[in-house]
Amino acid sequence: MRRSAIAYKIWKYFMSPEAHSTVVAIAKNEGRYIAEWIAYNFAIGFDRIIVFSNDSTDETDRIVSRIRARDRRVLLIPWPSLPETSPQVSAYRHALRIVDTPWIACLDIDEFLVPFADGSVGGFLKRIPDDVSSVHINWRNFGSGGRISADYDFVTKTFFHCADPHWENHHHFKTFARTKLATDAHIHTIWVANGRQVLSDFNEFEMYNRGMSDRIAHDGIQINHYQSKTFEEFRQRMLRGDANYASDHPRDHSRERFALLDRNEATDMTIAMFEARFDAEYKRLIL
Template sequence: MSKKVLENKYFIYDHPRKKGILYFAKYCITGIENVFYNICFCLVRKKRLSRKYKVTICAIFKNEAPYLKEWIEYHRIIGVEHFYLYNNNSSDDFQDVLQPYINSNKVTLIDFPKQHAQKKAYQDCINKYRKEAEWIGFIDIDEFVVPVKDNNIIDFLNRFKKYPAVKIYWKVFGTSGIIDRDINGLVVNDFRISWPKYDEVGKCFYNTSFDVNLNSKKMSVLHHNFWGVWHKIALPPVNCFGFISQHGFEKVKNKDFPIQINHYFTKSYNEYFNIKAIKGDVWYKENQHPKKSYFFRHEMLCTKRDDSINKYLIKLKLIMKK
């Protein structure tokens, strides 16, 4: 009989797991596969690429105008040099917010009116822009990459040049008890209460020196689980500790994660139900957000303060004041 497991020492499972015979058989098979992949990684030799940018981010957005400036400026502080932003049927004033960044060549804006088109937007970005950047990260506007051990994303990624992609885990943040909020305030300053452990779900930064098969079944959710190709061999991503991440099996060294993605899943209560729940989703056809059970499933796990992002706040506040 399978046992349902909600968490382990380091992770809260976004989707509870059933541990039984099939689970342990899959675990053993994955271990054997990982031996092969680690041998491949030992053999990988990659030449230094001459690219226009070292680190870029690709994101698809819909009606996110109030949040775009903070999100861009924060990621510029940690070393992101360029942004490929896909507008998915927005009706707000996003153009006014983004125009200065477009003019200064910090943002490439692409209109992408397809429905539920997150994966297609990422595929389009890879096909069009992979030769411009050494790394392309795939995250959302409510996600902020936080280098904890390093002070910038470039130093972190420099340790992973022989891997096709690096997975960075979510730290999920809730409302911090806020119902109404002045949306002119900084998201990263207003919300401090998170899950006490990491979500085993994360997002990937793609190393463009590796080829990629966008039609592979392994790439069905490429932003969460990015596989590269080396000499026609599909290779899985590694996590922020350098361990292979596949089939949901996540190995870590200790509780001191060197980097995380702050996922501001809800923001305030009214922002969640008046904005996020209404606008729909660029990925799922069935929008789960209006369900209060879905909201409280995440909110009730937010029991610990996380200030990992604090070291970047003064720089961000000074920039935003300008």
């Protein structure tokens, strides 16, 4: 772990001091999606991106390294599994120790932040009241839209059917936190030492389960959660196991569970507002 801290210090040396936000993810065999995720996060205005690679055996590391060669704001940190240790939680906790931008967020590779009211991460951060230390942003879960084949180019340009806004899974959230006040991290939550903890409407809430809020707010910003995609993609992801555990034991990858998550009763195309910026970033980083 010490080598990653040294790598971060070297990486930080080349960074602009005006950076305000870092997004962190842990990835395991996400080569199919990682380039889109990185390009999108630059398109919406994140200043730095850290990818912890957890025992990836596909093209993930090569793709991230190639992107890093074009943009030094990306950092790849190998993060092997250890016995009795959650790779995801330990990676997030390590990120809290090394990140020095004012704000930090931890997202999965199937999660895309959509700051539709402000048009950028920076615009959203400027609106956060000074007494707020963490903003907990609710999911909007997207389904397959009836798609069977995975022969598409980009997740964000393919899946627009989603669950009703009041679906119970939308109580899940991910956290934007003031880095200096962050004390601990889990899968969905970053805890802070003091200050108000709010949802995206900047009003306080109760956490009735770790990582779940007692109400749902999609007030100007949401997290598009592409948990389903096609059944075959869902199945492959579940077979990789859970990054919250060191074991490779597969998760429930049955058609019955897919059917529970594959919600398509509504349509949401707000992410399309970032398409032109995404195309430019993807061309700059990949093509």
